[in-house]
Amino acid sequence: MATLAAAAARQAATLGRISTSRTSSQAANLVQRRGLAGAADPHGPPRVNVWQDPLSPSKWKEEHFVLVSLSGWGLLIYGGYKFFTKGSKKEEKLVEASH
Numbered sequence: 001m002a003t004l005a006a007a008a009a010r011q012a013a014t015l016g017r018i019s020t021s022r023t024s025s026q027a028a029n030l031v032q033r034r035g036l037a038g039a040a041d042p043h044g045p046p047r048v049n050v051w052q053d054p055l056s057p058s059k060w061k062e063e064h065f066v067l068v069s070l071s072g073w074g075l076l077i078y079g080g081y082k083f084f085t086k087g088s089k090k091e092e093k094l095v096e097a098s099h
Helices: 002-030 062-084
Strands: none
Touching: none
């Protein structure tokens, strides 16, 4: 009787391990893997490089749009800083040393 109970317990444990491994392998199959092409949109219009079509920002690749936008903002801020702080410099006059 004890042998029968031990065999039934072993079978139940084995069955439990098999069913959980099957469930986890099935769950692994359902996990979406994005890979390196996370930003690619296969259903949208084809994206081009900035230098191929510089006048159509709507066709640019997303990362190129970000780089150009950040560069433009940086140039605008730096240019504004240089423009508005140009007149506030104190001019220093050179004094010639006389012997």
